[in-house]
Amino acid sequence: MSHKLLVINPGSTSTKVALFENETKLDEETIIHSREELQQFSGLWDQFDLRQNAILVFLKKTNVPLSELSAVVSRGGLLKSIAGGTYLVTDSMVADARAGIQGEHASNLGCALAKSVAEKAGIPAYTVDPVSVDEFEPLARYSGHPLIQRRALSHTLNIHAVGRLAADKLGVDYSATNFIIAHLGGGISICPLKQGRIIDVNDASSSGPFSPERSGDLPLQPFIKLCFSGEYTQQQMAKLVMGEGGLAAYLKTNNAEQVEQQIEQGDAQAKEVYEAMAYQISKEIGAMATVLKGEVRAIVISGGLAKSKMLTEWIKGRVEYIADVLILPGEFEMEALAKGALRVLLKIEEAKNY
Numbered sequence: 152m153s154h155k156l157l158v159i160n161p162g163s164t165s166t167k168v169a170l171f172e173n174e175t176k177l178d179e180e181t182i183i184h185s186r187e188e189l190q191q192f193s194g195l196w197d198q199f200d201l202r203q204n205a206i207l208v209f210l211k212k213t214n215v216p217l218s219e220l221s222a223v224v225s226r227g228g229l230l231k232s233i234a235g236g237t238y239l240v241t242d243s244m245v246a247d248a249r250a251g252i253q254g255e256h257a258s259n260l261g262c263a264l265a266k267s268v269a270e271k272a273g274i275p276a277y278t279v280d281p282v283s284v285d286e287f288e289p290l291a292r293y294s295g296h297p298l299i300q301r302r303a304l305s306h307t308l309n310i311h312a313v314g315r316l317a318a319d320k321l322g323v324d325y326s327a328t329n330f331i332i333a334h335l336g337g338g339i340s341i342c343p344l345k346q347g348r349i350i351d352v353n354d355a356s357s358s359g360p361f362s363p364e365r366s367g368d369l370p371l372q373p374f375i376k377l378c379f380s381g382e383y384t385q386q387q388m389a390k391l392v393m394g395e396g397g398l399a400a401y402l403k404t405n406n407a408e409q410v411e412q413q414i415e416q417g418d419a420q421a422k423e424v425y426e427a428m429a430y431q432i433s434k435e436i437g438a439m440a441t442v443l444k445g446e447v448r449a450i451v452i453s454g455g456l457a458k459s460k461m462l463t464e465w466i467k468g469r470v471e472y473i474a475d476v477l478i479l480p481g482e483f484e485m486e487a488l489a490k491g492a493l494r495v496l497l498k499i500e501e502a503k504n505y
Contacts, residue, residue, distance in 0.1 A: 154221035217272035227281025228259030279491030312483035335456035360431035366396030429465035
């Protein structure tokens with residue numbers, strides 16, 4: 152049986168949309184939202200209409216009416232901690248996404264966008280392997296203080312998709328093999344993938360390496376002092392670490408291609424900042440190797456930044472002593488979302504309740 156699926160993937164600076172017929176991608180578009188365009192909105196949810204309208208414009212261009220769709224599926228966000236799988240989007244899920252119960256991120260918009268579009272056609276909306284999937288082992292939950300517990304928040308969907316792809320390329324059993332996966336995008340998630348489970352990972356919204364627009368780990372004492380300086384509101388501090396940190400803070404741009412152009416033109420500061428990002432990524436990969444006690448079949452680098460030969464060569468030079476390095480540039484989330492929804496539509500598995 153044939154099923155047409157609208158797939159939505161909201162990111163911090165883009166909204167990716169695709170039309171699938173079963174597992175075949177018929178059309179795809181990455182709608183870029185510039186910093187200037189997004190700065191006109193005071194909050195994340197103020198972007199909802201902008202992104203929904205862009206999705207509907209894409210669908211209209213495909214000449215596939217809403218009535219021909221079987222389902223809408225979107226990347227999930229910072230929801231409550233749940234098991235992996237495909238979930239039916241419900242009002243309670245959207246409410247938790249709006250409330251930002253584990254934080255605010257563009258992916259929180261996903262379930263609401265999917266539900267809104269699906270309701271126009273009277274079809275179900277799904278999300279697959281949301282950011283808040285929790286596969287941590289007990290020791291990974293300790294932060295250093297009992298008032299704060301480390302959270303299992305990561306680019307779960309792409310990490311699992313890339314892990315499976317790497318296993319296929321190497322001819323090994325995904326569920327019996329250890330990898331370190333480095334997802335490098337607007338946010339960076341680096342994890343030890345132990346036999347198909349993400350048993351630890353940096354929280355890309357507040358720890359790990361800095362990224363094109365996030366600060367990553369910051370020295371705590373100076374950060375505390377900054378928080379209580381009276382110069383910043385809580386909202387401003389939140390943007391300082393997520394949205395206006397990293398490359399955006401140092402170089403006034405979150406565009407890695409632009410940074411590389413500056414480097415090629417002889418900009419020494421741009422080179423040092425960009426290499427510092429590679430340095431921090433490499434350190435996090437090394438740390439995650441200790442979680443697996445060095446038993447690592449391969450280090451897999453993916454995400455949009457994996458397209459940068461300059462960046463990946465810097466990283467590879469520091470970590471390839473640990474294990475072979477596979478570069479799988481780009482993201483595989485759209486395919487993973489379509490497959491997850493399709494498994495439910497074909498009754499291979501049941502949709503989980505949130």
